[in-house]
Amino acid sequence: MENGAPTAKPVIVAIDGPSGTGKSSTSRAVAAQLGLSYLDTGAQYRAITWWMVTNGIDLEDPTAIAAVAGKPEIISGTDPAGPTITVDGVDVAGPIRTQEVTSSVSAVSAVPEVRTRITELQRSLAVAAERGIVVEGRDIGTTVLPDADLKIFLTASPEARAARRSGELKGADVNATREALIKRDAADSSRKTSPLAKAGDAVEVDTTELTLAQVIECVVTLVEEKRAGK
Numbered sequence: 418m419e420n421g422a423p424t425a426k427p428v429i430v431a432i433d434g435p436s437g438t439g440k441s442s443t444s445r446a447v448a449a450q451l452g453l454s455y456l457d458t459g460a461q462y463r464a465i466t467w468w469m470v471t472n473g474i475d476l477e478d479p480t481a482i483a484a485v486a487g488k489p490e491i492i493s494g495t496d497p498a499g500p501t502i503t504v505d506g507v508d509v510a511g512p513i514r515t516q517e518v519t520s521s522v523s524a525v526s527a528v529p530e531v532r533t534r535i536t537e538l539q540r541s542l543a544v545a546a547e548r549g550i551v552v553e554g555r556d557i558g559t560t561v562l563p564d565a566d567l568k569i570f571l572t573a574s575p576e577a578r579a580a581r582r583s584g585e586l587k588g589a590d591v592n593a594t595r596e597a598l599i600k601r602d603a604a605d606s607s608r609k610t611s612p613l614a615k616a617g618d619a620v621e622v623d624t625t626e627l628t629l630a631q632v633i634e635c636v637v638t639l640v641e642e643k644r645a646g647k
């Protein structure tokens with residue numbers, strides 16, 4: 418060890434939960450505050466879905482999806498100050514947020530060959546993060562990084578989640594947003610391979626009545642307690 422200074426062990430934080438619970442905003446802010454890397458795994462599933470849609474793959478045919486799951490090269494930049502995502506060198510940060518991708522992503526992400534591929538990418542990024550990483554998604558604590566130092570499962574009422582989402586999609590109808598969100602949660606929770614689920618050792622945080630700042634503070638405190646060995 419140089420100068421005898423202790424080197425902090427990289428810390429791995431897994432944040433899971435359904436749509437609109439605050440995973441992305443919380444994870445990014447916590448990573449920035451603690452000097453860690455940040456990975457939005459939903460963006461990776463959206464990116465592979467975008468590629469399937471763009472290349473005219475039949476999304477109702479899991480065999481067709483599986484056959485090409487290894488084709489697109491997906492690269493995630495993990496700096497919380499400016500996370501990036503490219504597919505075959507194309508910046509897809511905008512296109513992966515379209516309604517078309519959002520409504521197709523659950524079908525693509527349910528295909529085991531897609532999950533194996535994306536899970537490998539996620540694990541290699543976690544290992545490469547020198548100071549540690551905050552990884553957010555649906556199956557991080559249960560499947561991708563089961564040995565994470567800290568696992569958080571965020572929840573919130575469907576009403577709060579729909580209000581947050583329709584606030585983002587300016588002018589979107591809250592009821593339609595709520596129905597679409599419940600449908601996607603159900604698909605993500607009921608798939609056979611690595612469904613959306615709370616790990617047995619995850620800390621559950623209900624964010625319905627909390628501000629984003631309160632959630633961030635809560636998670637930062639939990640990470641610091643872990644690091645201090647409490």
Ligand SMILES: Nc1ncnc2c1ncn2[C@@H]1O[C@H](COP(=O)(O)OP(=O)(O)O)[C@@H](O)[C@H]1O
Nearest residue numbers: 436437438439440441442581585624627628629
């Ligand atoms: N506790 C909170 N209170 C109010 N708004 C929130 C809260 N957490 C997140 N938001 C807002 O809700 C929206 C969805 O948050 P996001 O982090 O994208 O959720 P997720 O990644 O779980 O889908 C964003 O506009 C975000 O600013």
Ligand SMILES: Nc1ccn([C@@H]2O[C@H](COP(=O)(O)OP(=O)(O)O)[C@@H](O)[C@H]2O)c(=O)n1
Nearest residue numbers: 436437458459460462522523526554555556
């Ligand atoms: N670890 C993950 C992350 C996302 N996903 C899939 O990717 C979709 C989009 O994830 P997201 O995090 O961008 O979703 P939102 O936060 O926009 O609701 C989810 O609905 C899941 O189908 C997954 O299967 N596993």
